[in-house]
Amino acid sequence: MAIRIYDTRTRSKRELVTLEEGKVGLYACGITPYSPSHIGHARQAISFDIIVRWLRNRGFQVNYITNFTDVDDKIISVANEEGVDYLEVANRNIDDYFRCMDSLNVIRADAYPRVTETIPDIIEMISQLLDKGHAYEADDGVYFEIDTSPEKYGLLTGQTLDMVRAGAGGRVSKTGAGKRDHRDFALWKLAKVGEPAWESPWGEGRPGWHIECSAMSLKHLGERFDIHGGGSDLIFPHHEAEIFQSECCLGHEPVVQYWVHNGMINVDGEKMSKSLGNFWTISDALGKVDPLILRYALINAPYRQPVDFNQVIVDDSESHHNRMFAAYRDGLMTKGKGDWGDFPDLVESASRFESGMDDDFNTRIAIVEVQNVTKILRALLEDGELQEKIVAATGWISNFAGDVLGLLPEDNEIISEFERTETERVDLAPIVERLLEKREEARLEREWERADRIRDELSKMGVVVEDGTDGATWRLSD
């Protein structure tokens, strides 16, 4: 079945037809590293990670590029406050980004170009825009002139030139003193004293905010490419500016075949922002919740939906993930052979999973099927028979929840962790068994207080007692 993708430009789901058969060029706008990464960055990265994983799963050869805007006003201002070089700030936050994304099981992109490494390409692009009459030089830099191709205005947002003129009201005066029109945007900003700067035909300065993505996508993916993505907050003005720059520079349209945008994160129903005090960096979140549980929470809704991040969603995800993980781990310990392709119910789950993912990467539908198979697997484990099917269902989870959704650690990690706790268990066994015998005696004598005291004691040792039909079993608490 064909893959359908929601394209912001046409506001509809369209079948994915790539420029080159079997290949996908994908550029996703990355971060401006002026502060530690927050969970909105995680959502963006995970959204595109899932898209890339699924396209690869479907046999596409994906070239996935995501950038770092490693020089901009905010980085410079942080650097000035701290009295350090701007690159120190950028590098520190890029390191943080990678650390966070690795722990969230985000597969690395094929390249992470940086603005500071792309300056010659940016200058070349600006020169061409000037040559073609789409840009002009002013006292404080070079600007793109919107009026040279007004038909491109509002391609993603549906806004018209007049709307923005009206909406901007009196707030436009202080942006870009040299602009002829407030909707024009900077391509090159001349440096003020003490700012990082590069030589250019127009004087020392640095690139404007939008041009780097046009230059980097051109450099890495060529004059036309399949998918361009980013957070939905970038639709305007950033991505519309890119359309102006790339299409006017290259002289053809469309440069981008599909525009894909992920939804934002809200916290307790409000926009996440520093001023509201509801701001979660990824490190904050990981202090409270396991990375894969956070990942689970962030793909519980399809990528385009806004996600309301709160304690409920975290708790919910934790219980779902724990159930799946426990079943999977137990399944891994079952020896034997089994292929999910041999079992109709597992095949049906797989097919629903696949058609959900084919339909604009609907991870919610995918997760429902993971929950389904988890349920099947747990029932099988409970029953203990049908080893072949246990192995088959475990394989299903490994493939879909693990490889595709990235919700599981590596098998050998799970096994070594299991062995570690087994060792611990064996060490504790004699003393636990003795206490359990005493408790059983107390229970037979119906002395519940004494029995409960023993259970409390075991609980302090990190042992959870569970009474079942065949007497008590125990396990180590997490």
Next chain:
RNA sequence: GCACGAGUGGCAGAGCAGCUAUGCAAUGGACUGCAGAUCCAUGGACCCGGGUGCAAAUCCCGGCUCGUGCUCCA
């Protein structure tokens, strides 16, 4: 104000014209001294008002409410 999107059971969240969504929570049961885990079962929803259809949560029109964008932002 303008643009875009959304309003589904206690909560999260699919479906987007006819067929049980699902999970958590709740309730009942199995098991139980209690607790926990597990299993089985049950109830419960489509913002409001019109319209089109044999049939509407699903399409159309009009409201209302919320979110996002219009300024740096994933």
